[in-house]
């Protein structure tokens with residue numbers, strides 16, 4: 612017996628029971644459950660059914676998530692965003708239309724802070740595509756301002772878009788889902804900023820707006836479960852998107868990577884697995900949960 616083997620044996624005395632382990636732990640792995648269809652393509656349990664509304668849908672993370680839903684079977688997609696972003700993202704929006712030409716993809720200018728516009732947009736969606744089965748709330752803004760210098764207008768604007776906007780859209784979607792009687796899935800976007808203070812940038816209003824999202828998803832999950840509506844939130848870490856690529860952020864970006872166990876920011880697409888899970892049958896027992904996807908940033 613080598614030193615190494617004898618050391619393991621001393622450290623792991625209970626492992627000598629291996630002969631008595633059930634065959635499910637020692638034998639060959641069981642055959643795969645029904646994750647693959649006949650062509651080995653679709654992951655049936657992760658299939659996304661019906662139609663989705665995505666707010667802030669012309670933005671970076673939202674567009675990636677919307678693509679993932681379409682790849683997993685989503686029938687039709689409706690994007691809400693500000694007119695200016697829709698214009699600026701014209702190429703990316705055209706690309707998604709071209710790539711998923713069998714689906715209806717509607718793009719409409721909606722400011723999520725405008726309650727009347729939000730209600731009217733959901734009425735339009737119901738009229739145009741029938742049902743709202745999934746809502747992803749991605750619309751959000753961020754500003755780095757020291758707390759002592761922050762104006763009431765800056766504070767209110769951040770909470771208005773990030774928190775109130777998410778509530779208004781969730782409320783309108785839930786009313787529609789309840790009317791349909793078919794339930795649905797709502798995913799709000801929080802952030803690791805909901806769970807711990809960002810470093811090095813000061814962003815008190817953003818942090819508070821995202822912490823409120825985590826509380827919002829719990830309250831809505833509790834109230835709407837009896838309608839078959841599941842409400843969850845996603846808390847991304849630092850993702851390598853335009854939001855985090857502005858001038859003057861070079862040092863911050865270095866620090867975000869250095870303070871991450873994986874040593875890097877998240878790449879586009881690395882949130883999409885959770886989004887698909889939450890919007891598919893595979894997520895049917897998940898509600899009131901927050902999913903932190905941050906490469907381990909919050910372990911420190």
Ligand SMILES: NC(=O)c1ccc[n+]([C@@H]2O[C@H](COP(=O)([O-])OP(=O)(O)OC[C@H]3O[C@@H](n4cnc5c(N)ncnc54)[C@H](O)[C@@H]3O)[C@@H](O)[C@H]2O)c1
Pocket residue numbers: 666667668669670671672673691692693696721722723724748749750751752753772776800801802803846847848849850851852853854855
């Ligand atoms: N990028 C990250 O590292 C990161 C990390 C954690 C959380 N998030 C959150 O993810 C979401 C998307 O971020 P992103 O990086 O894709 O940024 P992004 O700027 O590309 O997307 C945000 C989108 O929200 C839209 N929007 C802003 N105000 C709006 C309003 N009043 N009405 C409708 N739409 C509005 C913008 O036009 C934009 O398309 C945001 O909620 C953000 O806080 C991002």
Ligand SMILES: OC[C@@H](O)C(O)[C@H](O)CO
Pocket residue numbers: 753802803804809812814847848849850854855
């Ligand atoms: O906490 C990470 C994000 O919410 C966000 O991308 C960042 O804080 C913006 O500067």
